[in-house]
Amino acid sequence: MKIKEIVVVEGKDDTVAIKRAIDADTIETNGSAISEETIERIRLAQKIRGVIVFTDPDYPGEKIRKIIAESVPGCKHAFVKKTDARHQSGKGIGVEHASPEAIRTALKDAYVMKEEINELITKEDLLTAGLIGGKNAKQRRERLGNLLKIGYTNGKQLHKRLMAFQISKEAFASAWKQVIQEEQDG
CATH class of the missing domain: 3.40.50.140 (Rossmann fold)
Structure with missing residues (x-):
């Protein structure tokens, strides 16, 4: 190929x-x-x-x-x-x-990466999802980055990367649900 x-x-x-x-x-x-x-x-x-x-x-x-x-x-x-x-x-x-x-x-x-960036997911969404700060935030960000295929980032960079790649709220929510489900099953 x-x-x-x-x-x-x-x-x-x-x-x-x-x-x-x-x-x-x-x-x-x-x-x-x-x-x-x-x-x-x-x-x-x-x-x-x-x-x-x-x-x-x-x-x-x-x-x-x-x-x-x-x-x-x-x-x-x-x-x-x-x-x-x-x-x-x-x-x-x-x-x-x-x-x-x-x-x-x-x-x-x-x-x-998009040059004109629309904020689809807010920093508050990331805080609420436990992706910034908190006990499992780093592991959650790493798993979320893998699921969305945007790579791992620290807490400050996650919001920028989600915006740069224009990840939709739906795609974010679906990946976040999978992360939480894996935590519960794990």
């Missing part, structure tokens, strides 16, 4: 993992200090073929994602779950550790 868009990853190991999973071209950022030259290559790729940003589910990966989103609007964003991106030894998290199936799923479910 070949994808049209160019996938932006952090490094060579990520490129190898992507190519193991799918026929795709990549651009490597070589870390979070993205050069202006790399940003220009991403802009050109976005104009010609489209771009999917696929960075590690950690702080540096989120930093890279933010820089690209601000510099090159309209890119799609793919997220891999932390559990799917963990090295077998338990040390290290990255796209390069994800299985081909997890990579294919993440790329298939890529979202486009």
Whole structure:
């Protein structure tokens, strides 16, 4: 299977993992200090073929994602779950550790961040749902991010990400209900 868009990853190991999973071209950022030259290559790729940003589910990966989103609007964003991106030894998290199936799923479910943002879900909704503060908030956010395919965020970033991807109240409510049901069953 070949994808049209160019996938932006952090490094060579990520490129190898992507190519193991799918026929795709990549651009490597070589870390979070993205050069202006790399940003220009991403802009050109976005104009010609489209771009999917696929960075590690950690702080540096989120930093890279933010820089690209601000510099090159309209890119799609793919997220891999932390559990799917963990090295077998338990040390290290990255796209390069994800299985081909997890990579294919993440790329298939890529979202486009919206520039004009409507507040569909409020911060009060997040507080009421127990996603900000409270005993199980971190685990709930992680599970919610996986269900909505928007990745894990801290409490402050969750609202921004839900707005950026224009997650509907219905999709949010459905995922939240599943999170709560899993807690009760667990």
